[in-house]
Amino acid sequence: xxxxxxxxxxxxxxxxxxxxxxxxxxxxxxxxxxxxxxxxxxxxxxxxxxxxxxxxxxxxxxxxxxxxxxxxxxxxxxxxxxxxxxxxxxxxxxxxxxxxxxxxxxxxxxxxxxxxxxxxxxxxxxxxxxxxxxxxxxxxxxxxxxxxxxxxxxxxxxxxxxxxxxxxxxxxxxxxxxxxxxxxxxxxxxxxxxxxxxxxxxxxxxxxxxxxxxxxxxxxxxxxxxxxxxxxxxxxxxxxxxxxxxxxxxxxxxxxxxxxxxxxxxxxxxxxxxxxxxxxxxxxxxxxxxxxxxxxxxxxxxxxxxxxxxxxxxxxxxxxxxxxxxxxxxxxxxxxxxxxxxxxxxxxxxxxxxxxxxxxxxxxxxxxxxxxxxxxxxxxxxxxxxxxxxxxxxxxxxxxxxxxxxxxxxxxxxxxxxxxxxxxxxxxxxxxxxxxxxxxxxxxxxxxxxxxxxx
Numbered sequence: 001x002x003x004x005x006x007x008x009x010x011x012x013x014x015x016x017x018x019x020x021x022x023x024x025x026x027x028x029x030x031x032x033x034x035x036x037x038x039x040x041x042x043x044x045x046x047x048x049x050x051x052x053x054x055x056x057x058x059x060x061x062x063x064x065x066x067x068x069x070x071x072x073x074x075x076x077x078x079x080x081x082x083x084x085x086x087x088x089x090x091x092x093x094x095x096x097x098x099x100x101x102x103x104x105x106x107x108x109x110x111x112x113x114x115x116x117x118x119x120x121x122x123x124x125x126x127x128x129x130x131x132x133x134x135x136x137x138x139x140x141x142x143x144x145x146x147x148x149x150x151x152x153x154x155x156x157x158x159x160x161x162x163x164x165x166x167x168x169x170x171x172x173x174x175x176x177x178x179x180x181x182x183x184x185x186x187x188x189x190x191x192x193x194x195x196x197x198x199x200x201x202x203x204x205x206x207x208x209x210x211x212x213x214x215x216x217x218x219x220x221x222x223x224x225x226x227x228x229x230x231x232x233x234x235x236x237x238x239x240x241x242x243x244x245x246x247x248x249x250x251x252x253x254x255x256x257x258x259x260x261x262x263x264x265x266x267x268x269x270x271x272x273x274x275x276x277x278x279x280x281x282x283x284x285x286x287x288x289x290x291x292x293x294x295x296x297x298x299x300x301x302x303x304x305x306x307x308x309x310x311x312x313x314x315x316x317x318x319x320x321x322x323x324x325x326x327x328x329x330x331x332x333x334x335x336x337x338x339x340x341x342x343x344x345x346x347x348x349x350x351x352x353x354x355x356x357x358x359x360x361x362x363x364x365x366x367x368x369x370x371x372x373x374x375x376x377x378x379x380x381x382x383x384x385x386x387x388x389x390x391x392x393x394x395x396x397x398x399x400x401x402x403x404x405x406x407x408x409x410x411x412x413x414x415x416x417x418x419x420x421x422x423x424x425x426x427x428x429x430x431x432x433x434x435x436x437x438x439x440x441x442x443x444x445x446x447x448x449x450x451x452x453x454x455x
Contacts (some may be wrong), residue, residue, distance in 0.1 A: 043114040046338040053335050083174040114281070114334060115298055118262065120275035123313035127298040129284070131325045136297040137175075137254060138182045140231030140279035141165070143299055144221045145184045160185045160218030166208065167198035169193055170236055170240050171228040171254070188217065198233035198370050200224065202243060207407075209247055222249040224255070226258035226282075231376040231416065232369075234258065237273030245276070257291040258374050263343030267350055270373070284330035289337030289345050290422060293330050345422040349375040352429050353419045359433045365440045369409065375419040379410065381440055387413040393439035 079409050112127050130136040148163070163186055167175050172191035179187060190212070192205050209219050224235040237253070244251035253259070253274055259282030261267040262274065274280065278300050284293035333343070350372075357372040360379050369378035380386045381393075390406055390413055397404045403418040417432065 026249060041110055041113045043117050044338050046343060046398050048335045048338070053332075062139075064206060076353060082193040104327070107331050108124075111296070111327055111330060111334075115296065118339070119259075119280060119298065121280075121298060121300060125200045125298060125300050127296060128328065130295040130297060133295065134178050136281040136295040137178055137252070138250050139297055140281060140299070141184065141221060142182050142341060143279065143301075144252065147181075147250065147301060148220060160186070162188045162218070163220035164190050164209075164212050164217050165221045165223060166190050166192055166205060166219070167223040168198075168225060168228065168233075170198050170233070171223070171225050174228075174318070176225060187220070194233075195375075196370075198228075200240070202236060202239045205243065209249075219247055219249045223252045223254060224277075225254045225256070226257050226261070226274075227374055227376070228254065231256075231258075231374065231418065232372075232378050234270055234373055237271060239273070241273040241276035244278075250278045251276065252279045253277040253281070255280055257283045259283075259374075260285065260291040260342060261346050261350070261374060262348065263339055264347035265343070266347055267374070285333030285337065285342055287333055287336065288422070289333055289342040290420070291342075291346065293333060294327070296330070313315050346375075348422050349419045352424045352426075353377050353417075356417065356419070356429045356432060359430065360436075363433070363437065365437055369412070369414045377417045377419075378407075378409070378414045380414050382435050383440070389440055390415045393436050396435050396439045397432065398435060402432055 039064050042159050108128065111129070112125075115121075116123065116125050123230055129391055130139070145163075147153055151157070153157075161186065165175070165179065165187060167189065169191040172189060179189065192200050192208060197202050205222075212219055222240060224237060224240045226234050226237075228235075241251060255274070259271075259274065259280065262271045280298045283291045284296050284297075285291055286293040337345075353372050353375045356377050357368055360366045360368055360377065365381060365383075366379050369380060381389045383389065393415055394404055394406055397417070401421070401424065405416050405418075405419045407414050407416055413435075419429075
């Protein structure tokens with residue numbers, strides 16, 4: 001017998017009331033597929049060891065074939081040998097279908113329980129892994145559209161002149177590419193201007209929604225970002241959640257590599273509001289406990305039982321091929337590293353990025369483009385030929401220390417330095433600054449050589 005969730009106010013976020021009735025179907029299916037939502041599996045806070053983890057897997061699999069899997073202790077290091085061993089384990093699981101089919105539902109169910117807890121989603125939320133980048137966001141917007149259609153039929157609503165999706169201007173081009181393939185008719189993307197920190201301006205968002213309604217357009221979905229395409233800003237989550245609830249539109253949060261920063265105590269406060277989203281996509285942890293693993297979609301509501309069975313229960317989804325890994329990879333990441341250490345790793349990267357930002361601020365050669373909120377530092381040179389120097393700086397940066405790229409933002413070329421390693425020290429960050437300053441000095445010397453002497 002399914003619990004009646006019609007009175008559960010946690011379901012009434014940015015979506016339509018119809019989703020609450022559909023939660024009844026979802027809860028019944030969740031119990032069938034994943035077992036009771038009261039399962040005692042808890043998010044691992046500390047690092048585990050392979051002996052215990054292997055025994056845990058054995059308890060989930062009835063097939064004796066799993067006993068032939070040698071899950072090596074060296075995986076815990078997450079080094080190249082560990083990744084090779086992980087690949088070997090994955091290949092053996094895929095080859096032996098009995099293991100594959102039995103372990104996949106267990107991995108999915110366990111991940112879902114952990115992720116519900118992590119983001120404070122209700123106990124009947126559903127989710128799945130995606131191996132192809134961008135697929136999770138497309139699936140979230142397709143679910144939003146199905147929910148809208150169900151609401152339209154139930155309330156005998158007239159067809160709108162167009163459905164509007166709202167997004168911060170900085171992330172509009174990336175989202176536009178994704179929505180071209182999801183098959184929503186008459187969809188319109190309305191980019192919203194940003195404030196000085198590159199966050200979506202909620203005052204302009206309110207004005208745009210009111211204008212769209214007055215012209216017969218139907219506000220349909222609101223997409224907030226953590227990091228976003230430029231990796232430099234976190235949209236005001238709490239304000240977006242309040243607005244979405246008031247306007248009765250679907251709130252989707254594109255978490256990317258930034259959503260797991262909710263585990264980092266010094267970053268978590270600005271993430272408040274993410275728990276009210278109708279859908280959330282983000283990158284799961286890899287073997288090193290860094291948010292570089294496969295994409296995950298967490299849904300507060302799902303419109304049809306058949307769709308859920310196809311998208312969220314099929315066992316083949318957990319053990320996927322491809323460079324982004326699988327649910328097994330994420331399960332191992334949480335188990336081997338632990339949520340507390342994952343949070344520490346993310347916090348450390350953010351701390352080192354802020355340290356580099358302070359060094360840049362103190363320099364007479366460089367200027368920050370935006371404040372640093374996660375692990376990306378955006379900067380340029382205080383010279384008319386900054387764009388030319390950026391290319392030289394990009395070539396001169398040590399790729400063993402940081403990742404880097406040049407992006408066009410508001411018509412300006414900006415060098416972005418991403419602190420990807422979890423073990424960088426202040427001395428190495430200072431070394432990065434030295435490489436940046438050296439690029440500027442070399443450029444000055446070349447410029448002086450090319451200028452003819454005055455006659």
